[in-house]
Amino acid sequence: MAHVHYDTIEGRAPGFYGVLGILGALILIGLGAALYIEHNGHWVTGMSNQIVWGMPHVFAVFLIVAASGALNVASIASVFGRQLYKPLSRLSGLLAIALLAGGLTVLVLDLGRPDRLTVAMTYYNFKSIFAWNIFLYTGFFAVVAVYLWMMIERRMNEYTKPAGMFAFIWRLTLTTGTGSIFGFLVARDAYNSALMAPMFIVMSFSYGLAIFLLVLTAAMRGSGREFGDVVFGRLRKLLGVFVAAVLYFVAVYHLTNLYITQRHGIEGFILLHGGQYTKMFWIGQIFLGGVVPLVILFSRLGRSRAMVILAALLVVLGGLAQMYVTIIGGQAYPMPLFPGKDIVSSGFFDGVVTDYIPSLPEIALGVGGMALALGMVTFALKVLPFLPLSLADSDADPHYKAESAKQETAAA
Numbered sequence: 494m495a496h497v498h499y500d501t502i503e504g505r506a507p508g509f510y511g512v513l514g515i516l517g518a519l520i521l522i523g524l525g526a527a528l529y530i531e532h533n534g535h536w537v538t539g540m541s542n543q544i545v546w547g548m549p550h551v552f553a554v555f556l557i558v559a560a561s562g563a564l565n566v567a568s569i570a571s572v573f574g575r576q577l578y579k580p581l582s583r584l585s586g587l588l589a590i591a592l593l594a595g596g597l598t599v600l601v602l603d604l605g606r607p608d609r610l611t612v613a614m615t616y617y618n619f620k621s622i623f624a625w626n627i628f629l630y631t632g633f634f635a636v637v638a639v640y641l642w643m644m645i646e647r648r649m650n651e652y653t654k655p656a657g658m659f660a661f662i663w664r665l666t667l668t669t670g671t672g673s674i675f676g677f678l679v680a681r682d683a684y685n686s687a688l689m690a691p692m693f694i695v696m697s698f699s700y701g702l703a704i705f706l707l708v709l710t711a712a713m714r715g716s717g718r719e720f721g722d723v724v725f726g727r728l729r730k731l732l733g734v735f736v737a738a739v740l741y742f743v744a745v746y747h748l749t750n751l752y753i754t755q756r757h758g759i760e761g762f763i764l765l766h767g768g769q770y771t772k773m774f775w776i777g778q779i780f781l782g783g784v785v786p787l788v789i790l791f792s793r794l795g796r797s798r799a800m801v802i803l804a805a806l807l808v809v810l811g812g813l814a815q816m817y818v819t820i821i822g823g824q825a826y827p828m829p830l831f832p833g834k835d836i837v838s839s840g841f842f843d844g845v846v847t848d849y850i851p852s853l854p855e856i857a858l859g860v861g862g863m864a865l866a867l868g869m870v871t872f873a874l875k876v877l878p879f880l881p882l883s884l885a886d887s888d889a890d891p892h893y894k895a896e897s898a899k900q901e902t903a904a905a
Contacts, residue, residue, distance in 0.1 A: 497580045499878035502716040509715070509875075516868040523861015526854035527602035538855050543847040544824045549603035551816045552859030554671065555700065556596030556866060557630070558693055559812070561668040562701020564589035564637065564660060567644075571657030577727060577889060580881035581709065586641040587879050588705055588870055589664075593633055595866030599859055622673050629667040636663045645878070668694045675819065682759040683823030688749065692742040696812065699735035703808035706732060708870060710802060712880055721886035729801050733790035736808060740783045743815075755829070762826045762846070763818065770822035773814050782811010821849055 502509075530538060540547040567585035570578035601607050617624040636659060643649045643656045672693030675684040706728050713720040747764065750756035763774055786804035794800045825847045874880055 498882045499583060499880060500882050501876060501878055502712070502874045502880060504875040509871075512715075513868065513871060516864045516871065519864035520861050520868060523599075523858050523864065524602075526857035526861065527607075529854050530603075530858070531607070538852045539850045540855075541847065541849075544821060544849045546820050546824060547603075547849070548817075548821075548851040548855035549599050549858045549862075550820055551813060552862050553596045553599040553603070554820060555813055555816045556592050556599070556862060557671055558668060558697045559700040559704050560589045560592035560596060560633070560697075561664040561671075561694075562697035562699065563592055563705050564664050565698055565701055566705055567640070568657060568661040568664075571654050572661045577724065580884060580889065581705075581724070583641065583644055583879040584709060584712070585705060586637050586644070587873055588708060588866075589701075590634060590637050590641075591866040591869040591873070592701075592704065593630065594869060595862040595864075597630060598865055599862035602858060622670060622677050626667075626670045626674065629663075629670045633663060633667050636660050664697075665694060668697045675823070680828050681823050681826075682750075682756050682829065683763070683819070683826060686746065686749070688742065688746045692739075692746060695735065695738045695742050696815070699732070699739045699808055700812040702728065702732050702735055703805040703812070706805045707802065707809070708867070710798075712874060713884060716880065718880070719883050719885040721884055721889055723886045724884045724889045725798065725801070729790055729795055732805065732808070733787060733795075736783060736786050736790065740779070740787070743779070743783075758829075759823075759826050763822055767822060767826075770818050770825065773822070774818045777814030778811050778818060781807050782814055786811070825849055
């Protein structure tokens with residue numbers, strides 16, 4: 494591949510300022526929702542003593558997991574030597590930092606007492622997976638920032654591969670830590686599983702690449718830059734592989750639980766009679782977020798860019814549905830106080846399935862976090878050269894010119 498040229502986007506058109514204005518408005522609404530919840534208390538949300546992680550956590554964990562996956566594109570280029578992905582590396586690193594910032598912002602603002610975050614940052618219980626993740630999340634910013642510096646500063650380009658390898662290992666560790674938050678919670682039948690960590694890693698590949706494809710397409714089209722079929726087609730196929738892998742891990746996870754007699758209750762709740770959670774699982778997560786994108790990406794429908802973009806959007810929505818079922822559905826089902834015995838109920842809602850309806854402030858806070866991430870990317874593209882000048886087939890594919898010459902010779 495020829496030397497890749499990057500440049501900032503012009504960002505003077507009304508459309509650019511319109512996008513920034515919309516994202517800014519969503520961010521302000523999210524901040525307003527956070528202030529409203531903090532001032533009045535969490536009783537104004539749908540959360541309770543039984544469901545302490547609500548809709549903001551769905552958005553936050555989704556963004557954190559997607560941040561790790563967004564960096565996968567840069568890892569493919571620097572770690573695995575796939576030169577086709579090299580022009581996409583800078584945007585990959587930028588998007589990873591922005592998504593993590595958006596997710597952590599939602600997480601902090603949903604703590605109830607964000608001002609006491611300093612306590613969590615200065616006193617550590619190293620037997621807690623939450624304490625480990627503080628180091629993983631903050632370290633991710635530093636690692637990816639150094640990685641981007643190696644890519645942008647020409648004098649440091651020779652260190653891009655070792656920096657990329659270190660970032661690759663760090664992001665796998667980060668996603669393992671996020672998945673282990675749930676895998677280590679032995680009190681919840683829906684969480685206590687060693688499959689959580691690898692499943693979250695595969696989920697990160699799918700969610701991160703779907704968001705990356707959406708952002709890249711919008712940025713290239715909005716700045717009037719050519720986006721050839723070679724790179725787009727490769728990203729489409731890769732997304733299809735990741736979507737299939739997520740479906741595989743979800744199937745293995747539920748089959749494993751069905752094999753364990755103790756887990757039959759939670760499996761029946763999620764798969765058959767869980768109301769909104771069952772519908773969210775089969776319709777949102779499996780059908781719309783998995784099967785439909787898979788059909789689009791691996792069929793003739795995938796020849797249409799509009800359909801591929803639709804598939805990526807469905808993967809994102811399906812990911813949010815999966816986080817909803819995992820996080821909220823796992824809390825809604827009652828904890829087994831006495832395993833192997835009849836369910837005990839009391840006035841404290843023991844043995845009772847908890848009702849949960851997301852409130853508008855919760856949703857606004859989560860959407861504000863997503864808007865913050867996209868706003869950071871949009872602003873960064875304006876001031877720093879993260880976006881390649883061209884992703885035309887002739888620039889991206891080293892064999893393009895040779896194949897074109899062969900075709901012209903055969904035609905003559």
